[in-house]
Amino acid sequence: MSRPERLFRLMNALRVLPKPVTAARLALETEVSERTLYRDIDSLRASGALIDGAPGLGYTLTEDPALPPQTFDRIEMEALVVGLSDVRQRGDAQLAQAAESALAKIAATMPERLQRQIVHATHMVYRYQAPTTVAPDMSRIRTACWDECALDICYQDAAGAITHRRVYPLAIVYIDRGAALLAWCCLRQEFRKFMMWRMETAEPTDESFRPNRVRLLRDYISQMSKAYSEDAPRKA
Template identity: 60%
Template sequence: MARTDRLFRLIDSLRRLPAPVTATRLAAETGVSQRTLYRDIETLRAGGALIDGAPGYGYTLTEDTALPPQTFTREEIEALMLGLAEVPHRGDAALAAAADTALGKIIATLPDRQQRQAQHAAVMVRRYERSTAAVADMSRVRHACWEEVALDMIYRDRAGAETKRRIWPLATVYLEQSVMLLAWCCLRHDYRMFKSDRIVDVIQTAESFRPRRAGMLRDYLARLQRGG
């Protein structure tokens, strides 16, 4: 791992893990020896990050100069906590990890009093029924949406029959118990909805449909609203 990437991972770990974080835990998070970790801590300190602690006591990020300070009302903090807490229940593993990292960054930018409010927020999310899990790697689908590149997809219908088709992915929609992919199907030459738990595999192609995604998504949503 490149040194810059390692330092970013270290600062992220200090933001999101409960303080003080032991050197053993930080070394495991960044994939380095403890000796290298101590050098990385000193590098971050030299760069302006205020990190309290020492070997044997654990470390606390008390001021993060890489992120500008933010202020939120208590209800705004509660709303952020509620929204991010929903992600692991609705999204895939990549989105859940991103929500955890985002939360750490948000908390790191708050004043001390608001950090305590965020860490002891009066809202919790519990789900006793899990939504249907996706089979394919949905992070590939989201990447293709943003990059506006076609995907070759293997899709299983309700009867279990599999078809291979090329699609132009437009957006993912999170419903009560499932995740739907909105796309243009090159096989059917029309818009289609695909259930994520029936997508067996997706492979990114070199075919680009940029810059048509925004307009196509707008047209498809307008058709859905008309009941078409």
Template identity: 60%
Template sequence: MPKTDRLFRLLHLIRGLRPPVTAARLASAMEVSERTIYRDIDSLRAAGARIEGEAGVGYTMVEDPALPPQTFTRIEIEALTLGLADVTQRGDADLARAASDALVKILATLPERQQRQAMHAVNMAQRLITPATPTIDMTLLREAMWAEEALDIGYRDLKQERTRRRIYPLALSYHDRSVMLLAWCCKRQDFRSFHVTRIEGYEKTQQSFRPRRVTLLRDYVEKLRARDQACLDGLA
């Protein structure tokens, strides 16, 4: 691992682990020697990080120059911790790790008083039902959406019928019991929602659908509005 990446990783661990964190624990997490940890902490201190502690005692981050100071009201802190905690229970392991890492970074920018408030937030997220964990690589799926690249997928529907189709992946929708992929289906020439747990693999096609994504999403929203309005008209 390059030294720059190692230093960023070390900063992240010191921010997130309960202080004081020992060199032995850091070395184990980093898979390096304790001597390397001592040298890297000296490098971080030379760069401006205020890290208190010493060998045999443990280390505590006092001031982190890598992150700008943040100011939140108490209710904003509650909203942040609640929202990120809910993300960790959405059945998406990559997103859960990202939410946990984001919370660590946010806490590291807060004054000590607000850090304590965040650690003792009064709101909790608890889901009795967690969506099934997808078997496909969600990171690669998101990358295809960010790159606006068409995918060829294998899909098993609710009737257990298998099909192969090309799609334009547009967005992920997180429901109480499932994670859905909203896409434009080239086979059906219409919008479709796919259960990600029923996608049985996919391949990149190198076919870009940029800049159609924004237009397709707008059309989808309009289609939903028209459907909802028709339902309301039927009830009138």
């Protein structure tokens, strides 16, 4: 691990770990000896990071020069906490960890008064029913969406039939039971919504559908909106 990468990892550990963080824990996170860790702490302080603490007491990042100062009012703070708390409960492990890290980074840019509002937010999210198990590897599906590359999936439909399909992944949506993939299905030549918990496998391919993702997603959303508006009067 290069020194810049190590210092970056140390800063992130100071942001996200419960405070104060012991030298032993920080050394473990950055894979160095405690002696090297003390030198790295001094380097971060020299670069402008305000880090309180000392050997034997633990360390707390009280001012982060790497992030711009943020100004949120109280209701905006509550909205951030609620939104990221919901992601932690509904998302897969990688997404949940990212939500926790994001909130810690936001908090690190704020004065102590606003940090206390995050810790003691009055809004909370708790879902009694756990979401249905997600796909085997959500990170692969996310990456395929970002890279605009086709996926080969093995999918079990509601009737239990298993098919192998190539799809163009457009977006991941969260519904009551869990997550679903909005995609163009090359097998059926139409838009389909694939429930993540019914995917047996999802393998990335070298086929790119760039730059069609935005157009395809717009058309799919338009199609869903039209179907909903036509169905709404019948339900009324």
